[in-house]
Amino acid sequence: MPGNTRIRPGAILLGIFVVLIFAYLVFPVLVIIPLSFSSGKFLTFPPPGFSLRWYANFFGRGEWTGSAWLSIWVGLSVTVMSVLLGTPAAIALVRGRFPGRRLVLAFILSPVIAPGIIVAIGVYFAYAQFGLVGHPFALVLAHVCLAVPFVVINVSTSLQGVDRRIEQAAQSLGATPWATFRQVTLPLIRPGIFAGAVFAFITSFDELLVALFLSGTTAVTLPRRMWEQIRFDIDPTIAAVSTLLITLTSCLLVGTELLRRRTERARTRPLAELAPTDA
Numbered sequence: 001m002p003g004n005t006r007i008r009p010g011a012i013l014l015g016i017f018v019v020l021i022f023a024y025l026v027f028p029v030l031v032i033i034p035l036s037f038s039s040g041k042f043l044t045f046p047p048p049g050f051s052l053r054w055y056a057n058f059f060g061r062g063e064w065t066g067s068a069w070l071s072i073w074v075g076l077s078v079t080v081m082s083v084l085l086g087t088p089a090a091i092a093l094v095r096g097r098f099p100g101r102r103l104v105l106a107f108i109l110s111p112v113i114a115p116g117i118i119v120a121i122g123v124y125f126a127y128a129q130f131g132l133v134g135h136p137f138a139l140v141l142a143h144v145c146l147a148v149p150f151v152v153i154n155v156s157t158s159l160q161g162v163d164r165r166i167e168q169a170a171q172s173l174g175a176t177p178w179a180t181f182r183q184v185t186l187p188l189i190r191p192g193i194f195a196g197a198v199f200a201f202i203t204s205f206d207e208l209l210v211a212l213f214l215s216g217t218t219a220v221t222l223p224r225r226m227w228e229q230i231r232f233d234i235d236p237t238i239a240a241v242s243t244l245l246i247t248l249t250s251c252l253l254v255g256t257e258l259l260r261r262r263t264e265r266a267r268t269r270p271l272a273e274l275a276p277t278d279a
Contacts, residue, residue, distance in 0.1 A: 029246060036239035043236055054240040064241070067225040071205050074136055074221065078143040078204040079197050085144070086151025086200075087193055093152070094159045105152075112149045116209040119146070124213035134216025142214055143204040150203060151196030158192025159185075191259045198252045206245070 031045060039049030058064045093105055111119055123142045124133065132138035162185060170180045208223040215224050222241065229238055 032239050032242045032246065035236055036243040038236045038239070041235060043234060043239065054236040057235075057237050058240050058244075063220075064222075064225065064237070067220050067222045070136060070219065071222040074139050074143065075201045075205040077140045078147050079201045081140070081144045082147040082151045082200040083193060083197050086148045086196060087155050089148070090152045090155035090159060090192075094156050108152055109149045111145045120209040120213045123210060127214060133214055134218045136219045138214045139204075139211060139219060139221065142210045143207060146207065146210070147200035147203045150199035151193070154192040154196035154199065155189060156192075158189040158195075162188045191256070194259050195256045198256050202249055202252065205248075 034047055035043055035045060036054060037050050037052065038047035039051035039053070040047060089108060093101060123138075123145070127133055127138045127142070132141075166188075167180050167184055170184045171177070175183065206223060207221075208227060211221045211224045212227070215221055220228075222245075226238055226241060229235075
């Protein structure tokens with residue numbers, strides 16, 4: 001009977017198992033948050049008291065804020081360049097038909113497949129010959145290589161979900177290929193572009209190995225600063241910075257999900273509404 005729906009024991013056990021796995025994965029991250037409000041001088045759990053001194057310590061010290069602004073600048077630059085390079089590459093790989101397409105895709109994805117230390121050593125010796133070590137531009141170029149694959153993957157996934165008949169309908173109504181892409185295809189793959197941009201920014205903002213080799217002493221990013229802080233002076237400032245990074249990442253991911261849902265609703269509209277009115 002519909003009103004006597006019974007919950008199977010297997011479903012209950014599966015739900016408990018999923019909750020336990022989720023708790024196992026998230027608990028180490030959640031522990032950082034109360035540590036960032038600790039009144040103690042060292043990382044101790046549970047915190048002995050509540051204080052905002054470590055957030056004040058982060059925002060009040062030039063080396064911390066300088067590294068944070070450098071990471072933001074590098075991350076934004078990497079995001080723009082990765083989207084400009086990765087989006088056309090994804091369109092060519094999905095819509096194009098040319099020999100060696102799979103080989104090109106494997107080549108694009110190779111920076112995220114290869115071990116990070118190998119990539120870091122390779123870019124170090126390559127950029128050292130041009131005197132780029134210690135320059136923020138070197139970090140941007142290196143991080144773009146690591147971030148473009150995420151844009152290609154996300155845009156390709158979105159593009160594969162676009163019905164080609166929608167684009168064909170737009171062209172049959174007189175739209176040029178560029179107008180079809182701008183008014184029909186681009187709005188539908190926008191969540192993929194935005195998701196790729198978010199992952200590109202996070203990849204650059206959180207990257208450490210390449211920064212250790214390329215930042216030198218003049219272009220110290222926030223992850224590099226955190227690494228040095230852990231080595232020489234452990235205090236809850238690390239927890240405060242980590243909490244800010246968790247908050248930033250969570251907001252970006254939530255924004256991506258909201259945009260994805262909005263676009264999914266747009267895809268359910270009638271085909272006539274998606275077709276451009278002018279060429």
